[in-house]
Amino acid sequence: STYEREPSRHPALKINSKEPFNAEPPVDELVRSYVTSVDMFYKRNHGPVPVLEDISLYRLEVGGLASNRCSLSMDAIKQLPKHTVVATIQCAGNRRTAMSMTRKVKGVGWGLAALGNGIWSGARLSDVLEIVGIPKYSRVSAYGGKHVEFVSVDKCKEENGGPYKGSIPLFQATNPEADVILAYEMNGEELSRDHGFPLRVVVPGVLGARSVKWLRNINIIAEECQGFFMQKDYKMFPPSVDWDNVNWGSRRPLMDFPVQCAICSPEDGSYLDGKGKVTVKGYALSGGGRGIERVDVSADGGKTWTEAKLAQGPKSGLGYIPDDDDHRDKWAWVLWEASIEVHLPADIVAKAVDTSANVQAEHVETIWNLRGVLNNSWHRIHINGTS
Ligand code: MTE
Numbered sequence: 240s241t242y243e244r245e246p247s248r249h250p251a252l253k254i255n256s257k258e259p260f261n262a263e264p265p266v267d268e269l270v271r272s273y274v275t276s277v278d279m280f281y282k283r284n285h286g287p288v289p290v291l292e293d294i295s296l297y298r299l300e301v302g303g304l305a306s307n308r309c310s311l312s313m314d315a316i317k318q319l320p321k322h323t324v325v326a327t328i329q330c331a332g333n334r335r336t337a338m339s340m341t342r343k344v345k346g347v348g349w350g351l352a353a354l355g356n357g358i359w360s361g362a363r364l365s366d367v368l369e370i371v372g373i374p375k376y377s378r379v380s381a382y383g384g385k386h387v388e389f390v391s392v393d394k395c396k397e398e399n400g401g402p403y404k405g406s407i408p409l410f411q412a413t414n415p416e417a418d419v420i421l422a423y424e425m426n427g428e429e430l431s432r433d434h435g436f437p438l439r440v441v442v443p444g445v446l447g448a449r450s451v452k453w454l455r456n457i458n459i460i461a462e463e464c465q466g467f468f469m470q471k472d473y474k475m476f477p478p479s480v481d482w483d484n485v486n487w488g489s490r491r492p493l494m495d496f497p498v499q500c501a502i503c504s505p506e507d508g509s510y511l512d513g514k515g516k517v518t519v520k521g522y523a524l525s526g527g528g529r530g531i532e533r534v535d536v537s538a539d540g541g542k543t544w545t546e547a548k549l550a551q552g553p554k555s556g557l558g559y560i561p562d563d564d565d566h567r568d569k570w571a572w573v574l575w576e577a578s579i580e581v582h583l584p585a586d587i588v589a590k591a592v593d594t595s596a597n598v599q600a601e602h603v604e605t606i607w608n609l610r611g612v613l614n615n616s617w618h619r620i621h622i623n624g625t626s
């Protein structure tokens with residue numbers, strides 16, 4: 240098979256699909272630390288993990304509607320200023336299994352853990368684009384380029400054996416504050432094969448699908464990328480659209496993710512002893528550079544609410560984890576906890592509000608869509624009593 244040279248993976252990962260390899264960590268692992276370890280970070284692949292025999296032969300090719308083109312070795316990329324961003328990458332299919340329970344959707348099933356918070360280091364995309372003659376804050380290049388396409392080397396069946404690809408608008412790519420980077424390190428270590436070795440794009444605040452791994456080409460293009468994952472996937476349709484009446488051309492590709500929140504501890508269906516206070520823990524995040532304003536938790540199915548305590552994240556002087564309120568959660572999740580009185584059995588519910596006052600849908604049925612993307616409905620778990 241073409242899956243003979245897959246990397247080894249942590250045995251605790253829950254495998255949703257073996258070939259291609261798609262797996263997520265146990266949920267209680269997620270809230271154990273602000274930064275998700277490389278081992279426990281979800282893996283979402285659409286084909287075999289590429290093998291790069293000789294890093295000295297690697298070249299990133301940058302070209303298209305720009306005045307210059309360039310071919311950069313890894314050494315050349317590492318000579319550009321190194322920039323570090325703490326960003327949560329979340330798959331658009333996170334929580335898909337729960338959406339499928341109300342009405343079947345098509346796609347790999349995922350629980351609550353198709354996301355992770357990483358420390359990503361590499362070159363700024365905006366610095367690389369300057370090399371080919373595109374200045375910072377450009378909306379259109381001198382040759383009419385408006386989008387930046389990222390092309391990989393993996394072989395995906397959705398692309399008929401061709402590589403995975405995607406694009407973002409030129410303005411986002413050339414805006415240094417958008418923090419789009421070409422990462423060669425994750426959590427201070429060399430990027431691992433599963434996560435895109437030797438180089439991946441990290442587009443903070445945007446669904447994981449645009450953070451192309453195993454990057455080979457960057458093309459400046461006039462229209463957004465016409466690849467499968469931009470045009471025939473990762474779009475959100477209304478509940479009235481199903482596979483017999485879907486018109487893919489009628490929707491824009493999904494980019495920023497919406498406000499999201501989930502309970503990771505205790506786990507749904509657990510048994511707890513007697514009655515009293517329970518500590519509930521989870522994560523919350525939003526897209527597009529919006530932070531988390533608050534998290535509300537209920538122990539009675541949503542009748543009454545308690546505000547959760549948001550963890551501040553490490554105020555470590557590490558430099559790259561901003562510790563001011565406006566930037567700490569710009570691209571990264573917030574872990575939260577609440578100590579609440581429960582009368583078992585109980586339905587515990589959590590929902591978040593982002594810094595633009597966006598709220599989550601109460602019921603998953605109202606946001607059902609045929610591909611099962613962006614399930615950000617209120618997260619509900621049921622806890623049983625042991626006595
Ligand atoms: N890039 C390539 N080349 N091939 C892929 O299959 N999957 C995308 C994105 N980049 C993918 C890719 C999707 S859908 C997601 S959610 C993230 O990578 C997952 O990143 P991770 O495996 O590092 O967690």
Ligand code: MO
Nearest residue numbers: 330331447448
């Ligand atoms: Mo994804």
